Amino acid sequence: xxxxxxxxxxxxxxRDDFPLLARxxxxxxxxxxxxxxxxxxxxxxxxxxxxFYESExxxxxxxxxxLSAQATDRYEAARETxxxxxxxxxxxxxxxxxxxTEAINLVAETLGRSGRLExxxxxxxxxxxxxxxxxxxxxxxxxxxxxxxxxxxDRDGNVDVEAVFREVTDRTRLIAFSxxxxxxxxxxxxREICHRxxxxxxxxxxxxxxxxxxxxxxxxxLACDFYTFSGxxx
Numbered sequence: 001x002x003x004x005x006x007x008x009x010x011x012x013x014x015r016d017d018f019p020l021l022a023r024x025x026x027x028x029x030x031x032x033x034x035x036x037x038x039x040x041x042x043x044x045x046x047x048x049x050x051x052f053y054e055s056e057x058x059x060x061x062x063x064x065x066x067l068s069a070q071a072t073d074r075y076e077a078a079r080e081t082x083x084x085x086x087x088x089x090x091x092x093x094x095x096x097x098x099x100x101t102e103a104i105n106l107v108a109e110t111l112g113r114s115g116r117l118e119x120x121x122x123x124x125x126x127x128x129x130x131x132x133x134x135x136x137x138x139x140x141x142x143x144x145x146x147x148x149x150x151x152x153x154d155r156d157g158n159v160d161v162e163a164v165f166r167e168v169t170d171r172t173r174l175i176a177f178s179x180x181x182x183x184x185x186x187x188x189x190x191r192e193i194c195h196r197x198x199x200x201x202x203x204x205x206x207x208x209x210x211x212x213x214x215x216x217x218x219x220x221x222l223a224c225d226f227y228t229f230s231g232x233x234x
Contacts, residue, residue, distance in 0.1 A: 017042040036182055036210060038232050086227065087218040100209050101132035103228040104176070107205055108136035111174065112144050119145030122171045126151040126159045126188070128181040133207045137176065147171075157184045161192045174203045179211035187211075194224045209233055 015021045018040045058067040060075040083091045097103040111117050123137050149167040153159050175197050179190045194204045205226040212229045219227045
């Protein structure tokens, strides 16, 4: 593809890493702008997947034969990579799921079925949440009798710490919120919310799907209890 006048060569080099972007659309170079839903995969990822399935695939943690052991090592190495990516304190804190939606449902079901959520306990969300961080709590509301409160945004679409904690009462057991909104791009003050919640003994769940592709995330510094994201958006 010929570079338009003034085109940044680094951008062109980055495009070359993504095979699908070589496909023209409507006679023009493809500009893919839906990565917030699911990102295109670079050649390194595609090659890595193909190499794994062609040369190392086997069931993990289920066999004593060499191929299974090698696959298990690769699997656990990926867990360690995610740990470093988020600066989690231990690899055991990393739980693989099929995506953030499943992860949030897993937390909701665990809290609900373990007895951590009782009738009239409260969960605080914000009005900026993706459905995957709303519906699981609605299901827990129906199953356990918990109440859902939502922090409002100001006229500019921002949700500040005080807006969140205006919804907090002595019955609040969890604050679940997006690190970055998937619709507006609003960045919430995650660190301040999590630290203040921890001081009050309130659990926090942060939906980091739109944060991890664009900013360094340090879950130890955030002091959150749960941090979820989807690898397919990276």
